Amino acid sequence: TNEVDFNEHITREKNLFLTALTRAKERVFLSFPNNIPAIEEVAPSIFLKNIFGGKEITRENCEKIKLNGHSVIYEENGYSDFFERATRLGEANEEVDEHITSKEELEIVLKRFIGYGLDKEKFSNMLDKYKLGYLDKNYLLMEEPCLPELPVSRDIGANFTYSHTSIKNYLECPRKFYYSRVLDIPGPKSIHLIIGSIEHEIVQNLHNQKKYPQIDENVFNEILNEVWERYRGEFDNEFYEIVWKNYITGRILDYMNRYGKYFKNVYETEKEFKLYLNNKYIISGKIDRIDKRDDSYEIIDYKKSGNGKENRLINMFYTRSEDFQMPVYYYGAKDSLGINPSIFSYIFFDFDKKRRCEKVEIPIMNLDVKGRIRHVTPEIMEEVKIKLVSILDDIAMERTGFNRGDNTECRTYRGYRCEYLNICNQSQL
Incomplete structure (x- = not known):
């Protein structure tokens, strides 16, 4: 560098x-x-x-x-001594009870102590010698210095709830899904998630017609300042706060100028649904916006940034099995909310890194038009549903063992960095 x-x-x-x-x-x-x-x-x-x-x-x-x-208090071998006692506890053939954590949770604990002269080869051998790798959770919580409470593993049973994001995580890397949804370890807040949350809140308020029957720049500034107060502590310093505030202001004003004439069509915002797919799997979600269009409805999803025209966005779930947001929301609206969507739209606040807002519409049509794929049909959605059920079958049966995906990129320079990189024993740097 x-x-x-x-x-x-x-x-x-x-x-x-x-x-x-x-x-x-x-x-x-x-x-x-x-x-x-x-x-x-x-x-x-x-x-x-x-x-x-x-x-x-x-x-x-x-x-x-x-x-x-x-x-400043210096505690030599404080953690190291704790590590040795914890590993002895792990080797004990004690009867399993509700206070015992899983082997996967043990891996997380060992990762925390890897700096104490324990190289990667010794670390692997340490894990291998455990019969079941149990640690007493109460012991971890009582000892000084106190460590955060270890996560409790969830069962993937009939009541396990998926989302399009958790399914996407699984397709990116089963290991990532394991840490985020099975062990339920929250990932760190990134600045992009924070900015996305701010943008969503502002836009949701813009569409609150009871509170703001008329929208103009003064109303926008009122909403911006009200939302911003709740996020002021999320920025490293005042300089970054000003930069991001100016960035968001430009993006939302562009959105208002380009698409404000359609605000009168808003039917619902932040509409939650719970989909029972094939009476077998529960998928929950929240649709950013639903517009009324003549005798049908339009589903709209806001994105902080991104790119791609109709064919690329369709192929993300139709041919490449990367992101099933559109079919999940389609069936969520149809089967859970009882509305018949005819269009799915993405609104990118920063399209293709060009600092402009752009909307991409994907019609859901019965007519099969030959040539470049710019729309989807109900038949395509049924095909995708079968594929989605098969993926959920794999997750429920743990067919991958939640091991790292073969093509998973744990970290790339100036690119994607997995938030579980530091605790994953299968990470590749």
């Missing part, structure tokens, strides 16, 4: 580090490997070194440091 990119990365990391120091209610734990460098990926943070002014990280030097008026 070049020097400019590196400096930008360091600046962002520094902001996150300072945020952690200033927002902690009681304590901040700064951990590092005893054997440096035990593993290159978990070498001490350069900001931890900065705190010590380049001096060796020792108990004596800790006593000389104050952070925001608070003492």
Whole structure:
């Protein structure tokens, strides 16, 4: 990477580090490997070194440091000793009870201690020697320093609820689905998720005709400021907050100017549904907007950014099995809400990274038009439904073992980075 990119990365990391120091209610734990460098990926943070002014990280030097008026406490082998006792507990052939976690949860715990002189080969051997790999959850919660409560594994049974997003996660990587939906570990908030949430809230308020019968720029600014107050603490600093606020302002005003004349067609916003697919699987969802169009309805989904015309968006579920949002929402509207959609539309607030709002409409037609696929038919939707049920069968039967997908990209430079990269024992960097 070049020097400019590196400096930008360091600046962002520094902001996150300072945020952690200033927002902690009681304590901040700064951990590092005893054997440096035990593993290159978990070498001490350069900001931890900065705190010590380049001096060796020792108990004596800790006593000389104050952070925001608070003492720095040095606990040598504190976590390491805890790790050794926890692993002994894991080897014990104790009877399983409600306080015992699964082997998968054990992997998460071991990942937290990997920095203590435990290289990747030893880590793999450590897992292999467990018969069942149990850890006593109560022990984990009672010992100091306290660790967050470990997640409880969910059963994928008759009452398990899917969403189009969780299905997409599974298709990207079964392991990711396991961490996010089976163990129910929430992923970290990314700035893109935060911006998407703000945009959705603003647009939903714009369509509240009872509260705002007339929409203009003054009403928009009122809504923007009201929504923004709830998200002010999500930004690293005032500079980023101003940048993103200007970005959102431009995107939503463009949306109002280009598509405001259709606001009178809004029938429902944020409409929830629960679909019982083939009386076998439960899929829930929330449709951003439903418009009334003559004798039928239009389903509209907002996207912060993206690109693609009709054929690409259709093939995401029809030929490539990547994203089943459109068929899930189609059957959710039809079977759960009792409405017959004739058009599915995506509204991209930032289309193709060109800072312009664009709408892509996909008609749902009975007529089979030859040539480039720009529409779908009810017959196509039935084909896709069969495919979707087959995928859910695989998930329910755990046919993949929730192992990492063969073509999964755990991390790419300036691209997608899996939020479970640091705890996944199958990740490939």
